[in-house]
Amino acid sequence: MIYLVEHFYSIQGEGKYVGTPSLFFRFGGCNMRCEGFGCKEMANDGTVVVGCDTVYAVNKEHFLQNWVPVHKVEELLNVLSLYDLPEAVDIVLTGGEPLIYANDVLFVAFLEALVAKGHQITFETNGSLTVDFEKYPVYKECVFALSVKLFNSGESLNKRLRGDVIYNIAANAKDAFFKFSIDKESINIALEEEIQSVTMHSPQTKVYCMPVAGSKKELEENTQPLIEFCKAKGYNFSDRLHIRIWDANKGV
Template identity: 35%
Template sequence: MLPISEIFYSLQGEGEFIGTPSVFVRLGGCNLTCRGFGIKSRFKDREFLGCDSIYAANSAFSKEWQFYENSTDLIEKIKSFSQTKFDVILTGGEPSLHFKNPILSQTIKYFLQREHRVCVESNASVKFKFDEVLKHLYFTLSVKLSNSGEPLEKRIKPYVIQEIIDNAYSVVFKFVCNAQMCRNKKVIEEIKDLLSKLSLKGNKIFLMPQGTTEKELNENIKEIYPICLQEGFCFSDRLHIRIWGDKRGF
């Protein structure tokens, strides 16, 4: 079975393919908790602290996930959103936890064969084996920085990241930053320290503001913007937050 928290059709709101019509497949389960992002969510009278996707990351929410038993149902569901060309985005949670699941690999293969771009949004801290199918995917590595609240050895695994750089069709980095860590230069230090341990292949580096409201995004952007110019990093907005706030399904 393949646990899926939600599937929806929207415009990609972040990163290098921002604005592209995409079907998002949000897989359930994550190896991290990212309490440092400080988002509070309630579920069945309990309060949870974590990221804005905690309903997909934390298995306490699994009662509201759907468990797909075969790839045919999943493929039909994805196709049901649009007759046109769209990207398929595997997100989570941490999608790489499910790469060995045949329901997922058959689904990926189906859309690759029909020339859809299949993208993965990963925290790049889970080791997995690269099979032939995975080599065709576009990876966005949202490696977690200290603002995630996760211990360094759990969130940064250079050997896992290098394996992805060496094998995936395309790899970009997307670091979520806040104003405070930009002001005290922590962002630059942490990113440069990580990049110095990697053998890059011209991979683009995006900085993206932390935040679930437009106000929060704007405050963080003011500090991120000069760092992008100074370091030659790209900037990624969060379009869906500007339009829909932290509503799910966009």
């Protein structure tokens, strides 16, 4: 079963295509929890859930009321008619982890319909789940933002770092780039080594570093130290415009 948590038309706030008008589909479910990021969200029952900045799209137990089951591809395609969109607007598929649905027939049909209409599709993925580019050629027409999780996520190394998956995606996708979430406490010599342990699996793929942030305050606290790190190491700094402008990561 595919679950859609939210959809919204905004600008891309992160990474290579920052500032680009984009229609976002946020799907529910993830193969990680990333509790190390320490972002907190209160569920309707008063429970405070800790995880990434979109924990409501990860934790089905406490946020099920936000998870809408999708039974037909038309239910997803009809979302486009709810907005006044430019022709062939960029589509961003995020989560959670959207690639948990990579082999779902309905999900693949959705991608094929979008590509047929001329949309560029960008997946925001943690880069740990494989994609069958031969069985489903539509993925070769997609862009992949590889937000591979680092030590600060709290996830184990063998779960968050899959070199074979990274290589497969970077070698077969229309475009791919690395996107790392970094807080000021994590900036040290070990961080550079850790990033290199990821990028070695696709050395020509560009690297974007963005501040860990669940709020504008946290974004500002982590921004300047990260900029200095990027300047020293030659990485691209990525702001998180949606948080800086709206102080939120939901539906903006």
